[in-house]
Amino acid sequence: MSAGPVVSVGRVSVPAGDAETQEWLDALTGTGARRDEAVSRLHGLLLRAARFEVNRRKRVLPHLRGAELDDIAVQSADDALVSILARLSDFRGESRFTTWAYKFAIFEAAVALRRRAWQGREIPIEPERWPLVPSGGPSPEAGTEQRELLAAISDGVREALTPHQRRVLVSVVLDDVPIDVLAERLGTTRGALYKTLHDARARLRADLEERGLAREHEGSKP
């Protein structure tokens, strides 16, 4: 596990005492039948992880049958295997090898499922879809303070954000468009788009402060 000392084996670091991780690395960086067997075993591990993810998220794709869902899992495991074998030297030994490998399969499956769920669906472009407070009257569960806050945030969205920031915020927060799906549609990366979202949120918080509405419930509460 990662808390222990790390030793180097070739270009790869492994946690001292983790025999299973060591065995994986020895086999995958070796040659011949032992490596082939390890690659096959790794694919099985990744397929298990991809199926695990597909099973957790399949409710977002109620129209897909079992075979179609399993195709997504198999393709995700294949893609993860390619990534892992190309990045084996990036493994730092700060986790178990299996945990490191699982994350590639889960990532591939999660992205594939989100994209499939939004395949053929138009992403609404309604940057002026404000205010957040319904004009028909106050929500029964939103108190006066909340309504004022939402109204102020609405003003901030309209006046303080750039059109791109507004579009990203509306799509991700109000329309629940997955950030990687939106990134693909806009021809950018998930990381770049999250930076836009992060900057938009920071601008909104600053705008609230300027309006004298610094928020006591701001911040992450575990």
Place this chain on the structure above:
Amino acid sequence: MTDADVLVRRLLGPGEPEVGCDECFFELDRYVDLRIAGADADAAVPGMRAHLDGCPACAEEHESLLALAAG
């Protein structure tokens, strides 16, 4: 927490320093194994918890990896 609270929180984000999606992916296995080991993962990977609060896609992948690796 009301729907309005959730909406405000999603609009304004975590409001504290956070890693980005790329760094989140890079650190995710270490963070998860630290959590499984009962170590202070949030102290070891500053900004991770805030990012998971603010990014639904990374949060989904974190939940899945934690569930799978802990099983």
